[in-house]
Amino acid sequence: MKAETTRTRVIEEGLQTLSQGGLAAVTIGRLAEATGLSKSGLFAHFRSREALELALLDETVRLAWRNVVEPAMRNPEGLPRLMALVGLWFGWSSRAGLRGGCPVAAAMFELDDTPGVVRDRVAELDEEWRRLLHAQVRQAIDLGHLHADTDADQVVWELRGIYLAHHSTMRFQRDPDADRRAQTALVALLQRCGADPANL
Amino acid sequence: MKAETTRTRVIEEGLQTLSQGGLAAVTIGRLAEATGLSKSGLFAHFRSREALELALLDETVRLAWRNVVEPAMRNPEGLPRLMALVGLWFGWSSRAGLRGGCPVAAAMFELDDTPGVVRDRVAELDEEWRRLLHAQVRQAIDLGHLHADTDADQVVWELRGIYLAHHSTMRFQRDPDADRRAQTALVALLQRCGADPANL
DNA sequence: ATTTAGTACGAACGGTCGTGCTATTTTGCA
DNA sequence: TGCAAAATAGCACGACCGTTCGTACTAAAT
Numbered sequence: 403m404k405a406e407t408t409r410t411r412v413i414e415e416g417l418q419t420l421s422q423g424g425l426a427a428v429t430i431g432r433l434a435e436a437t438g439l440s441k442s443g444l445f446a447h448f449r450s451r452e453a454l455e456l457a458l459l460d461e462t463v464r465l466a467w468r469n470v471v472e473p474a475m476r477n478p479e480g481l482p483r484l485m486a487l488v489g490l491w492f493g494w495s496s497r498a499g500l501r502g503g504c505p506v507a508a509a510m511f512e513l514d515d516t517p518g519v520v521r522d523r524v525a526e527l528d529e530e531w532r533r534l535l536h537a538q539v540r541q542a543i544d545l546g547h548l549h550a551d552t553d554a555d556q557v558v559w560e561l562r563g564i565y566l567a568h569h570s571t572m573r574f575q576r577d578p579d580a581d582r583r584a585q586t587a588l589v590a591l592l593q594r595c596g597a598d599p600a601n602l
Numbered sequence: 603m604k605a606e607t608t609r610t611r612v613i614e615e616g617l618q619t620l621s622q623g624g625l626a627a628v629t630i631g632r633l634a635e636a637t638g639l640s641k642s643g644l645f646a647h648f649r650s651r652e653a654l655e656l657a658l659l660d661e662t663v664r665l666a667w668r669n670v671v672e673p674a675m676r677n678p679e680g681l682p683r684l685m686a687l688v689g690l691w692f693g694w695s696s697r698a699g700l701r702g703g704c705p706v707a708a709a710m711f712e713l714d715d716t717p718g719v720v721r722d723r724v725a726e727l728d729e730e731w732r733r734l735l736h737a738q739v740r741q742a743i744d745l746g747h748l749h750a751d752t753d754a755d756q757v758v759w760e761l762r763g764i765y766l767a768h769h770s771t772m773r774f775q776r777d778p779d780a781d782r783r784a785q786t787a788l789v790a791l792l793q794r795c796g797a798d799p800a801n802l
Numbered sequence: 803a804t805t806t807a808g809t810a811c812g813a814a815c816g817g818t819c820g821t822g823c824t825a826t827t828t829t830g831c832a
Numbered sequence: 833t834g835c836a837a838a839a840t841a842g843c844a845c846g847a848c849c850g851t852t853c854g855t856a857c858t859a860a861a862t
Contacts, residue, residue: 408809408810422715423715423716424711424712426626429848429849429850430849430850430851431848431849431850432848439810439811440810440811440812441811441812441850441851442810442811442812442813442851442852442853443809443810443811444810445850445851445852446808446809446810447809450850450851451849451850451851502714502715503714503715507711508711508714510770510774511624511707511708511711511712511770511774512624512711512712513774514702514703514708514770514773514774515622515623515702515703515773516623525774525775528774528775553786555783556783556786556787559767559771559783559787560763560764560767560783560787562767562770563760563763563764563766563767563768563787564760564763565763566763566766566767566770567759567760567762567763567766568763570710570711570714570762570766571759573714573715574710574711574713574714574725574728575725575728583755583756583759583760586753586756587756587759587760587763590794594790594794608839608840629818629819629820630819630820630821631818631819631820632818639840639841640840640841640842641820641821641841641842642821642822642823642840642841642842642843643839643840643841643842644840645820645821645822646839646840647839649821650820650821651819651820651821
C-alpha cells in the first residue's frame, strides 16, 4: 500500500494550498506539479475534484481536532476549558503548521452562494463547531462560572465574530495586534456574562 | 458617447456577479454573455481584467457611499450618527440592491494571500472605512456620549467582528437571526463604553 | 506461475480563461 | 447627408481547467 504515503503527501500539500489560496487554488494540475505526480496519477487517488476537496476538509478536521479540541479538553470543565478552547481556536491554523488561514473560514466566504456537496460539508463543520462551543458555554453557566441568564447562543455568535475579525486582521491586514484585540474583546464578552475577572 | 451607457450596464451586471460569487466569478466571457456583448467588445471597455475589477470596486464604493454613508451623515454628530452608520452598514448590500453579499468583505477573504493591485485597493477601502468609523467613535467620545477612556480602535475592531459575523450568518447560514444577534452585540459593546441605554 | 489489483504515466478531450488583431457596424457631428 | 471616429463583433492564440483513455510496471493473491 504505497498509495497511503502518496495520498498523504498530496493531501498535506493540498492543505497548504487550500489554506493559502482557498478552494479555487487547489487545482489538480498545480497539485500534481507540486507533488511531482502526473495529473492523471494524482486524479486516480480521488476520482473527482469534489472528492479531493472533501478529503481536504476531512484532513482539516483531523488537524483542528489534534491542535485545538484535544488539548483544550484536558482543562477542567466550565470556564477554564472554554478559555482554553477559544485561546487555541484563534489563530490555530498557523500553530497547526498551515502557511495560510483557516480553510473552513475561507471556504465559508468562498462558497456562500455556491450550492453543492462541498458547501454542505462546510456548513456541517461550522455547525458542529458551534455546537461544541455552545456545550462549553452551557457547562460554564451550569457550573456557575457565568451568569445563569447568559444567552449561550449569543455568546457563541459573538465568539465567531471575534474569530473572524481576528482572522481578517491577521491574514489580510497582517496586523499582529490581532491577538491583543481579540483577547480584549474576549475578556469583555465573558465579563459581561459574569465571569470572574481573576479567571480570565 | 454610447459607451457610457454600455459601460454602466456592464458594471451593474458585474457588480451583481461580484456580490454573489466573488471576484473569481467575474469573468469576461460570462459578463459578456450576460450583457449581450461579445467578449472582445466588452473587453475593449476595460483593456484588462484587472482594470475591470478595479472599476467594480470603485462602483462598490459609490454604491456604499450613497446607501450607507450619506444617509448616516444626516444624523446628529456623536452617538446618533455612529448608531445610524452602523445600522446602515450591517446588511447594506441587500438594501443597495445587490443580490449577494458585501463585495469588499468577500474580496478580503478571497485575496488574503494574493498580492497585486486589486488586493492593495481592497486594503485601502478597508482602511478608509475603519478611519470613517474611528472618526465617529472619536466624536462620540469627545461629545461625552461614550466614556473618555474608550479605546476607539478596539471599538472599531469589534464592530468589524460583528459585521463579519452578521455577514456570514446571513449569507452562509442564511439565518435571519443575524440582525437580532448583531443588534444585541452592538448594544452590549456600546454600553460597555458608557453609552446611555436610552440612546441605543 | 498466473492472475489480479493498485499505482502511475502520457496523451488527448472539450471547455473556459484573458488577451490580442482586424473587420464591421453604429454613432455623432460638419 | 456624408464621413471620421467611436463602438462592437469576429476570430485566433496559448494557457490551464477537470476528466478519460490506454498502457505500463509492481506487488499481492490465487
